[in-house]
Every structure is written in C-alpha cells, then in structure tokens.
Amino acid sequence: MIASPTVKIPTAMSVSFLQFQQLVKANPDLRLELTVEGKLIAMSPTGSEGGQRNAELTTDFVIWNRQTKLGIVFDSSTGFKLPNGAVRSPDVSWVQKSRWDALTPEQRKGFAPLCPDFVLELASESDDIDELQLKMQEYIANGSQLGWLIDPRTQQVDVYRPGKSVEILQSPKILSGEDILFGLLFNLDVIYPD
Numbered sequence: 001m002i003a004s005p006t007v008k009i010p011t012a013m014s015v016s017f018l019q020f021q022q023l024v025k026a027n028p029d030l031r032l033e034l035t036v037e038g039k040l041i042a043m044s045p046t047g048s049e050g051g052q053r054n055a056e057l058t059t060d061f062v063i064w065n066r067q068t069k070l071g072i073v074f075d076s077s078t079g080f081k082l083p084n085g086a087v088r089s090p091d092v093s094w095v096q097k098s099r100w101d102a103l104t105p106e107q108r109k110g111f112a113p114l115c116p117d118f119v120l121e122l123a124s125e126s127d128d129i130d131e132l133q134l135k136m137q138e139y140i141a142n143g144s145q146l147g148w149l150i151d152p153r154t155q156q157v158d159v160y161r162p163g164k165s166v167e168i169l170q171s172p173k174i175l176s177g178e179d180i181l182f183g184l185l186f187n188l189d190v191i192y193p194d
C-alpha cells in the first residue's frame with residue numbers, strides 16, 4: 001500500500017489560476033481548491049460515514065435529474081472556476097442544462113467557468129462550519145440560486161438564496177428544491193445519524 005503524500009501549503013503562498021491548473025494536472029491525486037486571493041486549500045478525504053452520506057446525496061440528485069432532464073449533476077470531485085476567480089468543489093452541485101450546453105467542449109473538460117445554480121455542502125467531522133458558511137456565501141455572491149449547508153452533527157440546515165437572509169432549519173425531514181430544482185423533495189433521513 002502506497003501512502004498518500006503529506007501536503008503542507010505555506011500560508012503566505014498564493015498562485016494564479018494557470019499555476020493552479022498546472023499543479024492539479026501534475027498532482028491528480030490531490031484534491032485542491034483555490035480561493036479568490038490565490039490561496040490553496042487542501043481537501044482531505046472524508047471518513048467512511050461522510051463518504052456514504054455524500055454517495056446517498058449524489059444518488060438522490062442524479063435520480064431526480066434523470067427523471068426531469070433539467071440539468072447536469074456533479075459530485076464532490078468537480079471543480080468550478082467561479083466568476084470571482086476562485087476554484088471551488090461543492091459536495092453536490094447542479095447546473096441548468098441551457099447553461100451547461102452554452103459552454104464549449106474545452107470549457108467542459110476543465111474547471112467549468114461558471115458557478116452552479118445549486119450547491120450543497122455536507123459538513124464532515126473535520127470541517128470548520130464557519131469556513132463552510134463563508135464558502136456558501138461565496139457561491140451565492142457568484143451566482144448560485146440555491147444552496148444547502150447540511151450539518152449532520154447538529155441536524156441543522158442553512159438555506160442560502162440570493163438577496164435573502166440565511167434560513168436556518170433545525171432537524172428538517174424534507175428539503176424542497178423550490179423553483180430551482182423543480183419537483184425535488186429531498187428526504188434527510190439518509191443524512192442524519194441514527
């Protein structure tokens with residue numbers, strides 16, 4: 001078994017988008033994000049329970065999307081180049097079909113230059129909730145129409161929408177996709193620990 005390399009990123013280091021692309025290409029096993037300031041963020045692998053929850057989330061979105069054919073669903077390994085220049089990887093994301101179809105084949109192969117219409121972040125044991133909240137605000141500021149931050153530890157869901165205050169839901173059973181994910185009713189039983 002080959003151990004994963006330890007990555008230590010100096011806090012003062014910043015890189016351009018081109019340097020980020022080169023770094024990711026040269027290190028395909030690393031999961032990195034790039035902030036608008038050019039700071040690298042190493043994304044550690046999730047634990048088994050977190051991975052299982054992510055798989056459940058993505059599966060439900062894929063099934064809904066196959067039925068509606070309204071857009072494209074992406075998993076947590078997908079990076080998007082946001083309008084502000086950051087490269088982010090939501091746990092689950094969705095882009096309207098017309099927006100995806102408007103991209104060139106070359107844009108689709110790399111970090112698509114857009115912010116998903118819907119983003120979901122699932123807090124893991126190692127995540128800092130304050131950092132995830134800032135990330136959700138960044139998605140909305142860059143064009144997301146709906147965002148869910150789900151914390152299975154507290155069973156709290158923060159719902160983000162443009163031009164509105166964050167709606168905080170405590171232990172909801174079902175989330176609605178509203179007008180963005182038309183017809184989606186997401187059952188949270190698969191997310192909350194027993």
